Amino acid sequence: MTVTRFRDSARYWRTPLLPGADLVTAEYRDHAFTPHWHDAYTIPVIEAGAECYDYRGTHYVAEAGSVPVINPGELHTGARAVEAGWRYRVMYVPVDFIHDLATDISGRVQPLPWFEPGVIRDPVLADRLRRAHHLLEENAADPLAAEAALLDALSMLLVRYGRTRAAAQSAGxxxxxxxxxxxxxxxxxxxxxxxxxxxxxxxxxxxxxxxxxxxxxxxxxxxxxxxxxxxxxxxxxxxxxxxxxxxxxxxxxxxxxxxxxxxxxxxxxxxxxxxx
CATH class of the missing domain: 1.10.10.60 (Homeodomain-like)
Known part of the structure; x- marks a missing residue:
């Protein structure tokens, strides 16, 4: 059986429906990301293949249909976990947008949301994130539908998996x-x-x-x-x-x-x- 290998290809883009965010549609096989961080929340959905990454001292594998969220400012890597590589869609969502959305959902000011390390395996969430990303990538031919899908997906992520990080001890x-x-x-x-x-x-x-x-x-x-x-x-x-x-x-x-x-x-x- 012939296995289709992904090629190293990425397209970064932006949309006024998610101000300040970077979005990427990409596939990788040979490229490996060295340890780095992003100022935004990294919210990917793996569409095919599998990616492995190191995050907060643990090695993870994110397969197709999973959502490996990375918190802002957190060091992580990225590489193929299978011979073919991986294909994914990613939203780099500004901290203020996620914080404001969490406040809107609860009806009162919330601490900055935090996501536990690990791969989220939630088919419904993955489908909603994929759909929202796809609608945004279509250049928002129907901006009302695209924005509704975006808020629906990110709200589900926050409600199901958003946590509050334990308060840090006083600085020494x-x-x-x-x-x-x-x-x-x-x-x-x-x-x-x-x-x-x-x-x-x-x-x-x-x-x-x-x-x-x-x-x-x-x-x-x-x-x-x-x-x-x-x-x-x-x-x-x-x-x-x-x-x-x-x-x-x-x-x-x-x-x-x-x-x-x-x-x-x-x-x-x-x-x-x-x-x-």
Whole structure:
């Protein structure tokens, strides 16, 4: 029996019916996503094949018909779990939209919704998410139907699986040190920065500063900084700024360096992102 293999292909797009969101229709086989995060809720539905990913210290496999939700700011990977690869539809939904929807559903202000790690296996939810995504992709020929399907799908996700994350304990000295290091790393993304400078800012040795940062964020300081650079590059790319100029303004050494990291995170080169 011949097994059809998926090809590495992705289309990112936007719709006024879901302001600020990025949506993608994609299939992958050879591409593997390195550890990264998104500022939005990542809400995929696997249409065919299977994807595997590491998330919060556990390895998961999401097969066709499943919904592997990732919370905003959470480090995760992505790769094929079967020889053929996988095909999926994804909504990257802004935090404010999900928060406001949760408040509307309950009738009172809600804490920020949180989804437990793991693969959601709910055929009804998967079908509704797939239908909403498809209607939005059709360029909303019937915007009333598309928006109703979107709210129906996301409301079901929140009602069935939305939780409240346990309140964090009061920040200790290590939390404050990590916050200070993050401020140093993001203050000027184009400025050279050494590990010694980062360590001096928090009163630690370079070894202990690097270890504390990696233990807390899941990435070493330089990799975490590159993630921030990539996230901040999206808006100027959409605005039509050249890839070379965005690369320079984001603090990458050159355009090829920027393109390589961008492709690893988003599955497409930055030039494909422009015009989204």
């Amino acid at each position: 000295s290590d939390d404050n040190r990590v916050a200070t290091m993050k401020d140093c790393l993001t203050g000027d993304l184009t400025a050279p920065l050494t590990l010694a400078q980062l360590a001096d800012a928090v009163g630690l040795s370079p070894f202990h500063a690097a270890r504390l940062f990696a233990q807390t964020t899941g990435l070493p300081p330089h990799a975490w900084r590159n993630q921030v650079r990539l996230q901040r590059s999206l808006a100027p790319l959409r605005a039509g700024t050249s890839v070379a100029d965005v690369a320079a303004a984001s603090g990458f050494t050159d355009q090829s360096h920027f393109t390589r990291h961008f492709r690893r995170m988003f599955g497409v080169p930055p030039g494909r992102w422009q015009g989204v």
